[in-house]
Amino acid sequence: MAQPSKTPVVFAPWEDQTQKPVIQFKNVTKRFGNFTAIDNLSLDIFEREFFALLGPSGCGKTTIMRMLAGFESASEGTILLGGKDISAVPPNKRPVNMMFQSYALFPHLSVWDNIAFGLRRSSMPKDEIGARVDEMLRLTRMEKFAKRKPHQISGGQRQRVALARSLAKAPKLLLLDEPLGALDKKLRHDTQFELMDIQEKTGTTFVIVTHDQEEAMTVASRVAVMDHGKLIQVATPAAIYETPNFVYVADFIGEVNLVEGNSRKVGADKYEVSWAEGQTALRGTCPREIAEGTRVTYAVRPEKVAISAEKPKDAANAIQGSVHDIAYLGNISTYHVMLPTGQVIKAQESNTRRLANRHFTWDDQVWLSFTDTAGVILTE
């Protein structure tokens, strides 16, 4: 692996053995009555990371966050913050602040007083509180609204105040619970970049909970995909997208074509998947060893599938089919190509040309092709 000390440009403390994680979950289980919300979970999060917990609702991501904030305690296992067990530390004594999904701004206090709320509970002298609040207002560009009450500002501004309030105490760890859920799409995009900016400026460790995979991919240094209280995969956004470990992850993140079949080893990490009678086997990659004849799932992303009228000469994989449907999304078009077996494979093309010049139309016979590195073979 790369030596982070020699290449400091790449931020990857999780690959550095000498780095100490700021948060450690050690075999943590959390039960609510009979329901197991978190199931024997172990996880390390490092300083200055922007860590995303991603999963469908009810997967346990919010429970993890509430355990970090101190509103829930683990049924089993330990949670370490900076190397210390925090199970006995109440929420008001933890160097952790949270930005709530509902923002939870105090409606009876002005924007200024909301931001100052946490500082006033600390031992900070009065004049320093004022300076710190003004700094936070500048950071979130809310200086003009300091005197307003929360109900007098817009949703996006409330979101910024909530962020400023949670950052004011300079916590070791900032928790963001679906922070952008209430914003419209455009504002959400802008705010994502703003969040990353602020995270970089303050150097705080951020843990964000979201069910929006695009959001997780955009902001996070690492993404943890969760389901039923377990971590399915923890990796960088690129790794999650390009080399998912599980069918669940491949399916959850972005669009994917999934084909089931039996595997046969053909190279170092190359396998062939025979998936239908009379069809050429698909070639794909898997870094792990798979026994001959194992039932596997072949996964390939639509944008990695090329579409052409003639059979491409030197493609690792090429299958013929007919255009069944075309989804025009403006910047890209998704072609739904029906194979003779009845299966539908999606292929995406950038619309670099105007619509009138489109190559293919409904019921055209086309060839789909993709490389053997684009196709990922998954066993589970």
Place this chain on the structure above:
Amino acid sequence: MNYRRLMLIGVPYLWLLGLFLVPFIIVLKISLSDIALSIPPYAPTLDLSEGWAGLKDFFSKLDFDNFLFLKTDPLYWKAYVSSLQIAIFSTAITLLVGYPIAYGMARAPEEWRATLMMLVILPFWTSFLIRVYSWMGILGKEGFLNATLMWLGIVDEPLTILNTNTAVYIGIVYTYLPFMILPIYAALDKLDISLLEAAEDLGCTRTSAFWLVTLPLSRPGIVAGSFLVFIPVIGEFVIPSLLGGSNTLMIGKILFEEFSSNRDWPVASAVAVLLLLIVVVPIVLFQRSQERQAEAQK
């Protein structure tokens, strides 16, 4: 403004006009009249058959003598002050008792709340008079309370509670408690739990989160409840006359005595008009606070 809208607004206006303004003008008129041994027991009465001269004669006979009389006898201003005092104290006690109950209701498990609410409203299903009479049975010399206390050996002689101001306070707090609990409960019920979590997250203890978040946010409920208790208690008549003693001075009692025992309708009306003026001040304050709150929720 079209006809339908006028109709819609007209109905409540006519209601208020017919059932509030007209009776008030009648009372005001009586308060400006003089006592007379006749039926009705005051003079002058308006006789429109004599035309313009009769009307002039009628108005010339109205005067403020009854209001001036209220100044001469210290009984009246003492009764007003004592009523205000009792109203303020009993509002404070009702608040102190009602707030924890409302808080407990709002924090109770969801499935319990309807039942608890029912228990608060339940006393209204019995006649108010019967409930006050049953307090006489409880607080009397041979009442349940004294019997229990003596049986437990806490006191040797029965306590004198009935016919004192203490009994009046007990009666008022008991009767008006639901009016305090319900608005406070409504305010606390709306309170978002995540606000308290946010307060704790930012360094508050549970106690300081209560003082800094819960209490200020339940203020509209406290204000509404306090006015709902304070305003009717000032003029309260039944509770002080049944549970209070001869030295319990409340303006409602004086009013009743002037009307029925003394048969001095003009002075009684003057007492009533003055009472109304005293109560109007808190009512205006109450409405302004309601408006401010509505403004804040926009």
